[in-house]
Amino acid sequence: MIEKMISQPSFDVVNPLLFAMGEDVMGFLNEVQLQYPDAISFASGRPDANYFKIDQFSECLDHFVKNNAREKGLSENIVLENLGQYNRTKGIINEEVAKYLSVDEAIKANPEDILITVGAQEAIAIGITTLCNRENDVILVEDPAYIGVTHFAKINDYAIDTIPVISDESSIQAIEEKILHYQEKGKKVKIVYVIPDFQNPTGNSMSLTNRHRLLELARLYDFVLFEDNAYGDFYYEKDKMPTLKSLDQNNSVIYLRSLSKTIYPSLRLCLMVVTQKVKVNEKSIALSDLMAKTKGYVTVNTPSIMQAMFGGLLLKNAFSLEALNTEKRAGMKEKRNQLLESLNHFFNKETHFWAENISWNLPAGGFFLILKVPFRVTKQDVIACAETNKVIFTPMSFFYMNQGGENELRLAFSNVTEEEIKNGIERLSEFIKSKVTNQ
Numbered sequence: 001m002i003e004k005m006i007s008q009p010s011f012d013v014v015n016p017l018l019f020a021m022g023e024d025v026m027g028f029l030n031e032v033q034l035q036y037p038d039a040i041s042f043a044s045g046r047p048d049a050n051y052f053k054i055d056q057f058s059e060c061l062d063h064f065v066k067n068n069a070r071e072k073g074l075s076e077n078i079v080l081e082n083l084g085q086y087n088r089t090k091g092i093i094n095e096e097v098a099k100y101l102s103v104d105e106a107i108k109a110n111p112e113d114i115l116i117t118v119g120a121q122e123a124i125a126i127g128i129t130t131l132c133n134r135e136n137d138v139i140l141v142e143d144p145a146y147i148g149v150t151h152f153a154k155i156n157d158y159a160i161d162t163i164p165v166i167s168d169e170s171s172i173q174a175i176e177e178k179i180l181h182y183q184e185k186g187k188k189v190k191i192v193y194v195i196p197d198f199q200n201p202t203g204n205s206m207s208l209t210n211r212h213r214l215l216e217l218a219r220l221y222d223f224v225l226f227e228d229n230a231y232g233d234f235y236y237e238k239d240k241m242p243t244l245k246s247l248d249q250n251n252s253v254i255y256l257r258s259l260s261k262t263i264y265p266s267l268r269l270c271l272m273v274v275t276q277k278v279k280v281n282e283k284s285i286a287l288s289d290l291m292a293k294t295k296g297y298v299t300v301n302t303p304s305i306m307q308a309m310f311g312g313l314l315l316k317n318a319f320s321l322e323a324l325n326t327e328k329r330a331g332m333k334e335k336r337n338q339l340l341e342s343l344n345h346f347f348n349k350e351t352h353f354w355a356e357n358i359s360w361n362l363p364a365g366g367f368f369l370i371l372k373v374p375f376r377v378t379k380q381d382v383i384a385c386a387e388t389n390k391v392i393f394t395p396m397s398f399f400y401m402n403q404g405g406e407n408e409l410r411l412a413f414s415n416v417t418e419e420e421i422k423n424g425i426e427r428l429s430e431f432i433k434s435k436v437t438n439q
C-alpha cells in the first residue's frame, strides 16, 4: 500500500483545499526567476541584503549574553546553555520588546501581552486559529490582499471574504455592509485584517480619519482588527503615521510587527501584541495566554538564539531602531525615486505615443508600485517578458481573491539596484510597447 502511494501519488491522500486555493502564484514566479536567472526581477518584495549587517549580529548575541549574565547573576555559559534549551512560549525578550514598542511606536503593552512569533506568518496562523471557529466566523481582508493571510485561511477552511482596500469613506461603509450581511445570515465577522501602512500589494496608506473610523467600527461591531505592520518603517514623504494600535482606546487591535523587512527575514521574528482579555466560563483570561497555548502546538517556542540577537540589538541601541532605519529608509527612497524617474523617462507620453494610456501610482512608502497598462496582463506575458526582454514582474490579478487588477502589474523595487531599475524599466518599456503596438 505504501509502495503504491509512493510510486503513484493520488490527490485524495492530501488536503483538497490545497488545490481549491487557486494557483500557486509564488511558486510560478520562483520558477520563472530560476528559469531566467539573468532577468532583472521586480517580482519579489524581498528586502535589500545590503542592509542586513548579519556580521554584527554575533556582537548583538554576545551583548545579550553578557547583559543577561550580569543582570541575573549567572555565568555566561549558563546563559548560553539556556539559549540552547526549549524556552518560554511567549518569548524571552518580551521586556526589551515592550520598551522598544513604547519608545519607537508609542504602543503601551506589558511584556506578558507580547508574543515573539516565528514571523508574521506564524502570528497570523496563531491569531486566526485561536479566535475563529469555522462554522460561524468570517475573516475580512482587503482585496487585493497579502496572500500569506488569504492562503492560510483557505487551506485551513476558514471563511474569508473581501472588502475594498481602505482608501476612502466608501470603503469603511463597505465593511459595515459586509458585517450586516453576515449578521443577517447568523454569522459573525470576527477579524478584519488590514495593512494600514504601504499595503502589499497596492502601496496604499490608510488616512488618519479612516484609521479612526475603522477603530470606531471595530468598537461598534465587536470585531478584532489585525494590524499587519511590515512596511511602516519605510516612509518617504511625510512622517510616520500613528499605528492603529497606538490609537486603540477600546482594545480592538492585535498588532503584528514583522521584523523581516526592517531587520532581515531569516531572523523569522515578529512582535505580536495582544492586550485583550476574554471571558471563559465567567473567568477573565488574558487572550495572549490563549494565543500562547495555540503557539505551543504550532512551533513550541520561537528560536531563542534569534530572539537573543534581536534583544542584543535593542539593548545596544537604547531600545530604538530609529537610528538604524534612517539609512535603509533613505536608500529605499532613492530606489523609489529612481523608479519614478525611469518610468517618467521610458513611458513619457510626449515622446512615446504608445505610452498614452499607461499610468502609475506614486508610492509614499513601502516596496511596491502599480503600473496600469491598456491590455490584460497574463502569466504568458510574465514568461514572454522574462524570455525576450529579461525582466520579471507580477501581474496584479495574482493578489485578488475576486476579479480585479487584470490591467495592472506590480513592480517591487526593494531588491534591485538603481542601475537595475534603470535597465529593467527600459526593457519593460520595450516589452509593453510591443504589446501595445501589436494589439
Ligand SMILES: Cc1ncc(COP(=O)(O)O)c(C=O)c1O
Binding pocket: 045, 118, 119, 120, 121, 122, 146, 148, 195, 200, 228, 230, 258, 259, 260, 265, 269, 270
Ligand atoms: C503584509 C506582509 N506581512 C508580513 C510579511 C512578512 O511576514 P514574515 O514576518 O512572516 O516574514 C510580508 C512579507 O512579504 C508582508 O507583505
